[in-house]
Amino acid sequence: MPKQTKYDIVIIGSGVAGALAAYKLSVEKKNLSILILEASHNQYSDDSNREALLADIDNDLSISLRKDLVVSFAKSPDKKSLSPFDNLLSAKEVISPTDSNKDDKHFKHDIAIGDSDLFKANYLRQYAGTTMIWRGNCPRMNPSDFTMQTKNQLAMDWPTDVVDEQGNPSFYNDIEPFYAEAEKELGIACDADEWNEKNYHGAKRSTPFPMPPIVQSYSDNLIKDALKGFKILDFPEYENGVLKKHSIEKEIVVVPIPQARNSKKYSNDGKQQERPACQGNANCIPICPIQAKYDATVHLNLALRNGVELCSKSVVYKLATDDSGNINKVCFYKWDKTATDKVEVQVEVKTVFIAANGIETPRLLLLSDLAKKSGQVGKNLMDHLNGEVVGLFPKNVYPFRGPQSTSAIPTFCNHEKRKEIGAFNITIGNDGWGKSETPETILSNLVDEKKIFGSELKKAFKNRIQKQLRFSYSTEMLPQQYNQVTLAEEVDAFGIKRPKIKFKIDDYSRKTFVYAQTVLIRILKKMKATEIKPAIPTELGYGSTSHIMGTCRMGNNENDSVVNTYGQCWEHKNLYLLGSSVYPSGGTVNPTLTIAALTLRSVENFIKNNP
Amino acid sequence: MKKNIDSFFKLSQVVTGDNGIPHSLKTEYFDRINTFYESELTDLIEKFKSKVLPAKPEELESKFKSEIFDKATQTELNLIKQIILLWYTAQFNSPNAQVLPAETEQQYRLQRMYPLIKAPVKAYANHCPKDLNQKFVYGYWSNNPNK
Incomplete structure (x- = not known):
């Protein structure tokens, strides 16, 4: 259970965006009370291990927990991305990611024969999110990805006031310092001379990569x-x-490839949690046995050591508002062994960051009947x-x-x-x-x-x-209004309406x-x-990269977008959306680095507005 | 029983073509296969013992081919495949096609498939079988493993 009934900040989701936001806020705003709510759990978030993990500067316990996951993978019959987590209590009821090509797990497809395609993406609802099973590839989006409307009369440009040398709006120039910071935080190995302007479509870099490239x-x-x-x-x-x-x-x-994988020993803050260089275990997905590859437990550990509170096994089902439209309460189910032992909990809050994904974020907004003005919540669902x-x-x-x-x-x-x-x-x-x-x-x-x-x-x-x-x-996929997340009539194990997907290529x-x-x-x-x-x-x-994007896009005004350029909700000023749900267009590359950079940018904006 | 386990191990060496299969797993693997294919395995081992095993070591494979493999029924071929899969991958299929994974970490770690192609067993680069004769340290993947 949460230790308090009121928090300055509640962050929903503990994937890379939630973890990084919690860490950054804990460093920059030391006096704020911050609570992370995570729907599921894993060995790293279990109460029995949590305190010991925080005291475990040498990472011995962390390595031993990882070993458990590796053995679970080794003894699984199908060696799928979820194999390391087969033994978790919540594997079926809460993590409930979709299984490729199947419609019997978490979200429901809205299929009209001949008019729809299967949305094959997958995601992991658990502590540290999908970074527990990702490959770690981390290219930046290139400048042209942000200006699809101006250059190609397609999609929408990413909103920004920053301009390039010719005086044209340039979201790339805007986000570039945050890309550099995100590369340092996640620990990206690559060669800046190879990812130069010529090879990468005009993408200038202000810094080298923090580590030399992983040997090809x-x-x-x-x-x-x-x-x-x-x-x-x-x-x-x-x-x-x-x-x-x-x-x-x-x-x-x-x-x-720029990748969040160590080519040498690395620690993002230069002090704690030094992780080893890659040993070539050929098993990045589903699990790196030595954590040479970044996952969000890195920033979660740092945030929690800084005093951020974590409440796992906490499934948020509603955000309530006050008369002015600001969020004032977060309502969630706290469960223990299964969904059936859930209890209802509410906490009061001053600011909320939703750091879920492109499906769970609009689902929560729809469940809470929020951000309705633009009519864009849930729309423009994209994948690669x-x-x-x-x-x-x-x-x-x-x-x-x-x-x-x-x-x-x-x-x-x-x-x-x-x-x-x-x-x-x-x-x-x-x-x-x-x-x-x-x-x-x-x-x-x-x-x-x-x-x-x-x-x-x-x-x-x-x-x-x-x-x-x-x-x-x-x-690349274009954002289309008809590719949409709505709410299904069917409910999940907690009695919460499942997301329903309509998708056409x-x-x-x-x-x-x-x-x-x-x-x-x-x-x-x-x-x-x-x-x-x-x-x-x-x-x-066709397959899926599980790069779930769109559904709560950012824009220049409240009539055609859900959030502003900083992920701040137009209609609910104390609500920020983090993650790839805010993408107005999808580009082609793996989204994690951009998610991290956008998160750092949103948090900086929040801090500026709340000195 | 002991005799059958040793014959099973010899049979396994012949069908896998791999003399490096780990001796330490022969009893566990005999039991695993025997649980699902008892009568077929008994028959195959008896045939192997009578028709193949008396041959010179360098002739075991050709003898197995002419005396058993080329005349094998579908049931026998399937059993031979399951024995190969078990040693190569630490898992095999039951008669109703259920995948039976490694029962222990050790079984998974000692699978032969990856060592045969000079690669580490996935997730176990730092725990590789000794006979692989490789050191998996940062950057090994950029080299020709035969040099």
């Missing part, structure tokens, strides 16, 4: 050599029947559609060694035809063929289909797996999904790869 894999270096000078030429333009130029003429660059193109490289590439990916091809994160076809990001896998063919499948196929065993099997297995290359791509996204494949098929052919799959680009088989 053996296969990445083979790929780099094979693609040296290789250009993609598309969309020819003719004048009087003579080829004038190609609208897209791009040289492929292979660069190390994801797919992979695979092939066999002519030489051994020795996959499954090191982080699951160490390099990216950011060449198409912006391009000249973005008005018609979206941008996309390419990541080079370091894990064989990923979902397309697992090592277990290879073994089974060799025995069943090739009818081999013994040394012949061993040789064939090695020969196939060691040449496997995988490129994954995540594509538009032509822009479909074209982008196919175009990304055409590029990757050419890249694989250039490398003389064989068994390229898909051999022919297809609209079928």
Whole structure:
């Protein structure tokens, strides 16, 4: 139970945004009483471990708890992203993330046959949020991602008063110092010379990365050599029947990925919680066994040591307002063993930060009947559609060694035809063929289909797996009003209405999904790869990156947006929304670093307004 | 029983093609397979003992192929596959296709699949089998593991 009945600040959610906000506020505003409410729990938040963890400066207990999660993963049959958490009390009733392709878990799909697609994203409702199972890739969005309306007459620009050298609004310039701060907080390893303005579409950097890049894999270096000078030429333009130029003429660059993974011992505050360098456990998802990869327990521990209070197993179902529209109460169910033993609790509050995700944040606003003026709550739901193109490289590439990916091809994160076809990001896998063919499948196929065993099997297995290359791509989606989170009639284990999703992939996204494949098929052919799959680009088989964005967008006025540029709710001035729900457009890259930077920016704004 | 376990281990070496499968797991793995495929396993081991085991060590595989594998029924082939999967991945499928995962951390850690391709067992880079002859330290993934 919370220790007090009144708090200056309540933060709902303990993922990267909630953790970082709590930490920053605890440093900058030492006198504030701050409570984090977390719906679920895990070993790190259990009361039995909490106090000991806070006293455990050397992280011994933290390592031992992580070991429990690793063993749970090792003994699970399906080795899925949730496997480390199979044994948690709350695994079914509270964490309740969606299971890809299924509609029987947490949120409900609103499917009208022929008019809807499945929203395949997943998220983790537990202490430290989805950072417990993320890959750790942390590129910045590039400047063009923030100006889709100005440049391409699509979506909305991100609202800002900051201008670039030409006097044009530049959200990138606005957020750049916060990107730098977020990189320091999360501990990003990369090479600023590679992510320069030229390679990354005009993205200037004010600081180097806090750590040198994670060493690129053996296969990445083979790929780099094979693609040296290789250009993609598309969309020819003719004048009087003579080829004038190609609208897209791009040289492929292979660069190390900015990632929240240590290339050396690192501590974000230079003092506590020094975490080790990556050992290449090849298991970033679902769990890094040594915490070389950042997760939000880092900032939660720091915040709690600074006096922030945590109340886990606390499912918020309503925010109540006073006569002026400000939030004055947070209502939640506190549970212990299961949802059925819940008790109702209320706390009074001066300011609320909702740090949930693109589904849970609008769900809570809808449940509370808040922020209705713009009509935008729940709308513009986005993801990055994801797919992979695979092939066999002519030489051994020795996959499954090191982080699951160490390099990216950011060449198409912006391009000249973005008005018609979206941008996309390419990541080079370091894990064989990923979902397309697992090592277990290879073994089974060799025995069943090739009818081999013994040394012949061993040789064939090695020969196939060691040449496997995988490129994954995540594509831009546009915000669309009809892609929406609403409330379902069905309730969850707590009796709270579940979120309902309506989702349709538009032509822009479909074209982008196919175009990304055409590029990757050419890249694989250039490398003389064989068994390229898909051999022919297809609209079928889209996956999800689980980058849930939109649904409470920020904007310049209260008529077409839910929050202002700082995530402050237009209608409820003491309510801030943190996280990717405020994105007006989605770009192509993993959202976590931008979520962290936006959080730091929102907190700074709050502090300015509340000296 | 002891004799069958040793024969099971020998059979496992032949079907996996891997002499590095861990001796320490032979009883556990015999029991795991035996629980679900008792009569089939008994038959397979008896055949193996009578038709293959008398051959010279370097001829075991070819003998197994001609005397058992090429003549195997679907049931026998499936059992052979499950034995291979168990040693390679620490898990196998029951007759009704249920995946039976590693029962202990040690079983998971000693799976052979990743060591065979010079990779660490996922999440256990710092606890690798000794015969892998590798040191998994920061940056190892940028090197050719054969050099």
